[in-house]
Amino acid sequence: MDYIQQLFNASSFMPHGCCYMWNNALIGLHVISDGLITLAYYSIPLTLIYFVRKRKDLAFDWIYICFAIFIVACGTTHLMEIINIWHSNYWLSGAIKGVTAAVSVITAILLVGLVPKALAVPSPEALRQANRVLQKEIAERKLAEERSQKLNSDLQLKTAQLEAANKELEAFSYSVSHDLRAPLRHIDGFIDLLKAETSTELSTAGQQYLSVISNSARQMGTLIDDLLIFSRMSRAEMQPRPVKMDTLLKESQVEVMRDAEGRTIDWKIAPLPEMRIDETLFRQIWLNLLSNAVKYTRNRSRAEIAVDCIDRGHEYEFSVKDNGAGFDMKYASKLFGIFQRLHRQDEFEGNGIGLANVRRIVARHGGRTWAEAKIDAGATFYFTLPKTL
Missing domain, CATH: 1.10.287 (Helix Hairpins)
Known part of the structure; x- marks a missing residue:
């Protein structure tokens, strides 16, 4: 309480007016100057606060509040200069200057730390350039969409x-x-x-x-x-369902062997996976490939036919290999075409539709077909099936 009373005690000192020798012109100069400075210092914070309240998107709005407090404190020191002309409240004036000094130092420290962040904020020209680029990209995207x-x-x-x-x-x-x-x-x-x-x-x-x-x-x-x-x-509309390839192949093998009675055929059949396929259509694939293998090995005293399956990760690769007549690979591109045959009718009967059916059915299941062979050294027919259909 004594400190507060001392803060407002003006009896121990002479007012500044004495220093001015109570010269009215000099006192008027100081009063008007400090008064205008005080009014300006008090109006600037109000403007800053109004600006901050209206611009909710400001990135560093707190620094404006610090500036407002600092400027109000500075304005108050000038107000005290006017008061001290007639009333020597130097302790109060010093306390206000101390507060102003503290606010100034804190604001300066905060400003130093803020500068790198503020420099990182794009300039208005950079924002306008970025906006132009964005508008161009939007226009190009719209054009691309059209x-x-x-x-x-x-x-x-x-x-x-x-x-x-x-x-x-x-x-x-x-x-x-x-x-x-x-x-x-x-x-x-x-x-x-x-x-x-x-x-x-x-x-x-x-x-x-x-x-x-x-x-x-x-x-x-x-x-x-x-x-x-x-x-x-x-x-025909496909009706895929889970089918055991082993069973389907066995049934096709039995059907094909009805026309090969009395022949010696060495069958080698690897385990086959269960696949989601159209069973009716796929039966045609096995019948065509197996009957071709049986037909083109009939001139062999001992025919060899091998059915294999390899897991390729995202798909299975099936193959039917024989040791029959084979064919010239330069004609392989014609092999799966409709009515395309690589042997004379008097050598091996046929009409050139079977392999075309194989390719069409496999393609409808999302797979691929191809063949490899050598003349009089057998042939291997391949097809793939994706694991998910």
Whole structure:
């Protein structure tokens, strides 16, 4: 309490007016100057506080508060200069200067630590440049999106056109195949009647000609049937489900061996995984590959057929290998095409549709097909299946 009384005690000292010798002009100069400084110092903090309250996004708003306190303290020292002209409150004036000094030092220390952070804040020009770059990127992205949408529309249109063309082609294939079967049946039937009616009148050569015509008609019928199957392969809706490959292969092997009775065939079949596949379609794959292996090894006294499966991480690689006739690898690109054959009909019968079916079915399951071979040294047919379908 004594300290506070001493702080406001002005009786022990002479006021500053004495030093000014109570010169009105000099006193007026100091009063006006310190008064204006005080008003300015008090108005600046109010402006800073208003600014901080309006700009909620300021990164370092606390430093503005420090400046406001510092400036108010400085303004108060000038106010005390006016008061001390008539009242010698030097202890109070000194205390206010002490507070001002403390606030000044603290603000200066905080400002030194703030400078590196403030320098890291982008300048208005840098922000404008970044904004221009961002606007350019947005414009480019919008343009890319428009191009992507246009390409997507074009792709959808072409896909629809391709699907329509495929449907028309499949319908045409089915119609042609279906319409050709009836005339062929008539040809084959009337050839049989003709052979029965003229068995005693035709020469041996004539009978042979009729047999050639009949066999050709039947071969054409088989070709049309296979073409119908090939057409159905692309139209049939897949119905994948878990299937044990070992069981499916065994059933196909039994079916193929019905046409290979009396032959010596050494089968080597590796364990096969369970796969999620369309069982009906995949049965055609094994029947085609195994029947080809049996067919092209029939000139071997001891045929060797091996079925293998290798885990490739994201997919399984299946293979069917034989020691049969093989083929020239320069024609491998034609191997899986429809009606493509690498051997003469009198060497090995066939119509060139089986491997085309294999490729189409495997592709519908998301896999790949290829083959490797050497002439008269056997062939290996490969296909892959992804582990997830």
